Amino acid sequence: MSRQKTLLVTGGSRGIGAATVRLAAQRGWRVAFSFASNRSAAEAVVQQVEKGGGEAFAIQANVGDEADITALFETVDRRFGALDGLVNNAGVVDMKARLADASSARLERMFRVNVIGSILCAREAVRRMSTAHGGKGGAIVNLSSVAATLGSAGEYVDYAASKGAIDTFTVGLAREVATEDVRVNAVRPGMIDTEIHASGGQPDRLERLRGLIPMRREGRAEEIAAAVLWLLSDEASYTTGALLDVSGGR
Numbered sequence: 001m002s003r004q005k006t007l008l009v010t011g012g013s014r015g016i017g018a019a020t021v022r023l024a025a026q027r028g029w030r031v032a033f034s035f036a037s038n039r040s041a042a043e044a045v046v047q048q049v050e051k052g053g054g055e056a057f058a059i060q061a062n063v064g065d066e067a068d069i070t071a072l073f074e075t076v077d078r079r080f081g082a083l084d085g086l087v088n089n090a091g092v093v094d095m096k097a098r099l100a101d102a103s104s105a106r107l108e109r110m111f112r113v114n115v116i117g118s119i120l121c122a123r124e125a126v127r128r129m130s131t132a133h134g135g136k137g138g139a140i141v142n143l144s145s146v147a148a149t150l151g152s153a154g155e156y157v158d159y160a161a162s163k164g165a166i167d168t169f170t171v172g173l174a175r176e177v178a179t180e181d182v183r184v185n186a187v188r189p190g191m192i193d194t195e196i197h198a199s200g201g202q203p204d205r206l207e208r209l210r211g212l213i214p215m216r217r218e219g220r221a222e223e224i225a226a227a228v229l230w231l232l233s234d235e236a237s238y239t240t241g242a243l244l245d246v247s248g249g250r
């Protein structure tokens with residue numbers, strides 16, 4: 001029987017990350033996932049996975065902090081050994097605002113978590129998975145957003161720009177490690193029913209903007225998780241540098 005593969009999902013306690021942890025465990029991955037502060041949500045995800053006969057392990061780590069990221073990967077090394085996949089999911093929005101009203105602290109947090117955090121996590125994964133570094137290969141999936149193409153004018157252009165950076169990073173890293181048995185792809189969700197909208201001060205965002213979605217409905221976190229799991233799988237063996245829109249046509 002082949003070795004059970006290990007996946008690390010950042011921000012796996014809620015929303016798209018939690019759905020990804022649950023689906024990955026159902027598909028036979030051993031899953032480590034990080035959370036920022038919501039320990040009870042993280043524990044609930046571990047329990048859901050264990051109830052289904054899977055294995056999941058939650059680790060508190062702020063992806064906006066390099067020391068936390070290093071400690072996160074070292075914990076996964078100790079607990080599981082080789083790493084086979086990374087889902088760079090942890091991400092933040094902020095209050096709806098025009099750029100004229102944005103502080104530099106807001107911009108720094110947005111880029112530190114969404115961009116630098118994801119890039120540092122990818123670096124740690126490449127150091128472990130790339131055959132050029134003695135690894136056995138693997139796959140990275142970055143959570144971007146259709147905001148990268150739409151720009152989020154009047155709402156959060158800084159968030160959209162951070163996801164644009166993720167798209168460019170995905171294409172570049174994919175090409176950089178293409179011969180080292182590491183595939184790198186991104187999923188660009190549209191409007192998905194998670195708590196991220198309320199965390200940006202817009203609990204009614206989906207209701208208000210649903211009419212802009214060609215399919216006239218928001219997506220479910222599970223519909224994003226399915227795309228992530230496909231990109232991680234051997235079925236996507238020739239797919240790298242892809243930016244996959246999962247957005248109901250938006």
Ligand code: NAP
Pocket residue numbers: 010011012013014015016017034035036037038039041061062063064088089090091092113143144145146188189190191192193194195196197199
């Ligand atoms: P969410 O429901 O707000 O969940 C965010 C998750 O990330 C939580 O597990 C949270 O941990 C964790 N997290 C937040 N900041 C973190 C940090 N600094 N360090 C470590 N973990 C952190 O978000 P979501 O809607 O599932 O979004 C997931 C990803 O998809 C994000 O990258 C987002 O930009 C992207 N996306 C979402 C949508 C959408 O409509 N929902 C659309 C496009 C793209 P705690 O539970 O501890 O807070």
